Amino acid sequence: MLTKYNKEENQKITMGFLSYISDLKDMSNLESELKLYDEDESRQLYLWKSNVEDFSGVVALSFSKKTVFIEYISLSPSYRSQTNRFKIFDDIARKFPEYTILGSFDLVDDLRTWSESDHNEVEDN
Numbered sequence: 001m002l003t004k005y006n007k008e009e010n011q012k013i014t015m016g017f018l019s020y021i022s023d024l025k026d027m028s029n030l031e032s033e034l035k036l037y038d039e040d041e042s043r044q045l046y047l048w049k050s051n052v053e054d055f056s057g058v059v060a061l062s063f064s065k066k067t068v069f070i071e072y073i074s075l076s077p078s079y080r081s082q083t084n085r086f087k088i089f090d091d092i093a094r095k096f097p098e099y100t101i102l103g104s105f106d107l108v109d110d111l112r113t114w115s116e117s118d119h120n121e122v123e124d125n
Contacts, residue, residue: 002059002091005045007038010055014045017058017074043071048088050079059088068096070103070111082110089114 005014015030024030037045043062047055057075061068073088089111092101103111 001049002046002088002095003049003055005037005047005058007034010047013055014047014058017047017055017076020074020076021072048073048075048091050084050087056084057088059092061092063099066098066100067102068092068099070101070107072104073107082113085110086114086117 003010011034014034018024018030018033024033034045037043037060042064043060046059046061048057048059050056056079057073059073060071062071063069070089070092073085075084085107089101101111101115
């Protein structure tokens, strides 16, 4: 399940997930990244829950007229798997059915496999 990032409610947990990304381990880089998503309406951060109560990671998205681009996914270590990435792709497809989903270089192979598999729960129009 995807929950839109809210600075007042989710900043600390989001910073924790983002700190798993090597470029964001530095506090000034991390703060700049959060500021970018706070100020740019075409970029959005979402916290992701698996089938548990607590959040399991964060997903960074950017939007254009017809696409949603997955910038990155940062999951806590125990949730890092292709299965969970596929669940996230399913959640994005359900939440934004009018958009074509694209992803960063790190995600493109998983996205291709997902779109060709039964894991893709949302039918193409």
